[in-house]
Amino acid sequence: MESEDVHQAYRDNLRRFADAEIKPFAAIVDREARFPAESIRALPKLALAGLPFPEALGGSDGDLMSQVVAVEEISRACASTAHLMLTCWVALMPLVVAGEPDLQRAIIPEVAAGRLQASFCLTEPSGGSDVAGMKTTAKKCEGGWRINGAKRFISNAGMSDWYAVLARNAAGGFGIFMVHRDDPGLSFGRNESKMGTRGSPLADVIFDDCKIPDGRVVGDPSGGYAIMMEILTYSRPLVAAQALGIAQGALEEAIAYTSQRKQFGQLVSRFQMTRGMIADMTTQVETARSMLYRCVAVAGENDERARAFASMAKLVCSNAAMSVTTDAVQLFGGYGYTKDYPVERMMRDAKVTQIWEGTNQIQKLLIAKHAYAAYES
Ligand SMILES: Cc1cc2nc3c(=O)[nH]c(=O)nc-3n(C[C@H](O)[C@H](O)[C@H](O)COP(=O)(O)OP(=O)(O)OC[C@H]3O[C@@H](n4cnc5c(N)ncnc54)[C@H](O)[C@@H]3O)c2cc1C
Missing domain, CATH: 1.10.540.10 (Acyl-CoA dehydrogenase/oxidase, N-terminal domain)
Structure with a gap:
C-alpha cells in the first residue's frame, strides 16, 4: 500500500x-x-x-x-x-x-495548462443510474458524425470548451465523442440552482443535429461503454477524496470552535458528550481515509477487485462526509445553522458525493455483485 x-x-x-x-x-x-x-x-x-x-x-x-x-x-x-x-x-x-x-x-x-476546461456527459433526462439505457445517438455522416439528444446535470456545462459525450451508434454500441463548445448544433440549458457545490455550474448539454468531424471519436466508435466503465473505476476514488476532504475540513472547524466556545463557565470541548462526538467524527474520517487508500493500493496492483473497491471507497467516504458535516453543524449550535460559519456549506456540499458518479445505491449493487461473483457468474 x-x-x-x-x-x-x-x-x-x-x-x-x-x-x-x-x-x-x-x-x-x-x-x-x-x-x-x-x-x-x-x-x-x-x-x-x-x-x-x-x-x-x-x-x-x-x-x-x-x-x-x-x-x-x-x-x-x-x-x-x-x-x-x-x-x-x-x-x-x-x-x-x-x-x-x-x-x-x-x-x-x-x-x-489550465487554459481550457472539459466536461463528461453520461447522464440524460431519462436517467443517470441506467447508463446503458441512454437515448442520445451518434449517426455516421459524410466526413463525421451527427449527434442528437440531451445530457442532464453536466458539471461545468457552458464553461467547458470540450465535452466527452457517450452516445449510441446505429449498430447499437456506444462511442465516446469529443464535442467542442463551438460545434454547430450544440447548446446549453439553464444553470441549475443547487443545494451545494454552488460554485460549480450544472446544466443540460443539448445536441440538435450537432455535427462533428471524423477525427473526434475516442477509439472504437462501438467501444465507448467499456471505456466509460473503466473511467468510473478511476473517478469514484476521486469523488471519495472530495467527500473525505469536506469531512476533514468540517472536523477541523468543529474542533477549533468547541475549543474556544464557553457554556456553563467552561469550554464546550471539555464536555464529555462533545468529546464523544469529536471522537466518533475523527474515527469516521480516519476509517474513510483507510478505505480510500486501500482502494488506491488495489487499483495500483491492477487488481480485478478495483471496481468494487472504488465503489466501497465512494460509499464509505461520502457517508462519512454526510455524518461528520451534520455533527459539525450540531457542535456549532445555532451558529452552525447560519452562513457566517463554513460548516453549513460543508454539509450541503457533502450531499452530492452520495449522488454523483453513481448514487450510493448503485455502488451497493456493484459491491454486492462482486461479493456474489463466485456464485452468480
Ligand atoms: C451536482 C451534480 C453534478 C453532476 N455532474 C455530472 C456530470 O458531470 N456528468 C454526468 O454525466 N452526470 C453528472 N451528474 C449526474 C449524476 O451522476 C446522476 O444524477 C446520478 O447518477 C443519478 O442519476 P439520476 O439523477 O437520473 O437519478 P435516478 O437514476 O433516476 O435515480 C433515482 C433514485 O433511484 C435510485 N435507483 C436507481 N436505480 C436503482 C436500482 N437499480 N436499485 C436501487 N436504487 C436505484 C437511485 O439511487 C436514486 O436514489 C451530476 C449530478 C449532480 C447532482
Missing part, C-alpha cells in the same frame, strides 16, 4: 496553497453561486490542472495517490473548486487511455 508519508510533503504544500489561494473564495462563490474563477486560475501554480495527464501531453503524470491527496486538500478548502478540477480530469481520461495521438495533442495540453 502506498504510504501516506510518501505524499506528506506534497500534502503539506497543497494545504498551504489551498489555504492561501482557494479557501478565501469558498464562501463567496457559494453565496453568489458563481464560478470560482480565482481558484481555477490558481490551479496551474501547482500544476494541478494537468496532474493526471502524461508529461508528453503537458501533464505531470501524477499517480492516483497524488490525485487523491490533491482532491482531498482542495475539497477541504472549497468543494466546488475540487469538483471542477476533477471533472476536467475525468472528462479527458477516455482520451488519455484510448484516444488517437492527434486528438490527444489537440485537446489535452491546453486543458493540462
Whole structure:
C-alpha cells in the first residue's frame, strides 16, 4: 500500500496553497453561486490542472495517490473548486487511455495548462443510474458524425470548451465523442440552482443535429461503454477524496470552535458528550481515509477487485462526509445553522458525493455483485 508519508510533503504544500489561494473564495462563490474563477486560475501554480495527464501531453503524470491527496486538500478548502478540477480530469481520461495521438495533442495540453476546461456527459433526462439505457445517438455522416439528444446535470456545462459525450451508434454500441463548445448544433440549458457545490455550474448539454468531424471519436466508435466503465473505476476514488476532504475540513472547524466556545463557565470541548462526538467524527474520517487508500493500493496492483473497491471507497467516504458535516453543524449550535460559519456549506456540499458518479445505491449493487461473483457468474 502506498504510504501516506510518501505524499506528506506534497500534502503539506497543497494545504498551504489551498489555504492561501482557494479557501478565501469558498464562501463567496457559494453565496453568489458563481464560478470560482480565482481558484481555477490558481490551479496551474501547482500544476494541478494537468496532474493526471502524461508529461508528453503537458501533464505531470501524477499517480492516483497524488490525485487523491490533491482532491482531498482542495475539497477541504472549497468543494466546488475540487469538483471542477476533477471533472476536467475525468472528462479527458477516455482520451488519455484510448484516444488517437492527434486528438490527444489537440485537446489535452491546453486543458493540462489550465487554459481550457472539459466536461463528461453520461447522464440524460431519462436517467443517470441506467447508463446503458441512454437515448442520445451518434449517426455516421459524410466526413463525421451527427449527434442528437440531451445530457442532464453536466458539471461545468457552458464553461467547458470540450465535452466527452457517450452516445449510441446505429449498430447499437456506444462511442465516446469529443464535442467542442463551438460545434454547430450544440447548446446549453439553464444553470441549475443547487443545494451545494454552488460554485460549480450544472446544466443540460443539448445536441440538435450537432455535427462533428471524423477525427473526434475516442477509439472504437462501438467501444465507448467499456471505456466509460473503466473511467468510473478511476473517478469514484476521486469523488471519495472530495467527500473525505469536506469531512476533514468540517472536523477541523468543529474542533477549533468547541475549543474556544464557553457554556456553563467552561469550554464546550471539555464536555464529555462533545468529546464523544469529536471522537466518533475523527474515527469516521480516519476509517474513510483507510478505505480510500486501500482502494488506491488495489487499483495500483491492477487488481480485478478495483471496481468494487472504488465503489466501497465512494460509499464509505461520502457517508462519512454526510455524518461528520451534520455533527459539525450540531457542535456549532445555532451558529452552525447560519452562513457566517463554513460548516453549513460543508454539509450541503457533502450531499452530492452520495449522488454523483453513481448514487450510493448503485455502488451497493456493484459491491454486492462482486461479493456474489463466485456464485452468480
Ligand atoms: C451536482 C451534480 C453534478 C453532476 N455532474 C455530472 C456530470 O458531470 N456528468 C454526468 O454525466 N452526470 C453528472 N451528474 C449526474 C449524476 O451522476 C446522476 O444524477 C446520478 O447518477 C443519478 O442519476 P439520476 O439523477 O437520473 O437519478 P435516478 O437514476 O433516476 O435515480 C433515482 C433514485 O433511484 C435510485 N435507483 C436507481 N436505480 C436503482 C436500482 N437499480 N436499485 C436501487 N436504487 C436505484 C437511485 O439511487 C436514486 O436514489 C451530476 C449530478 C449532480 C447532482
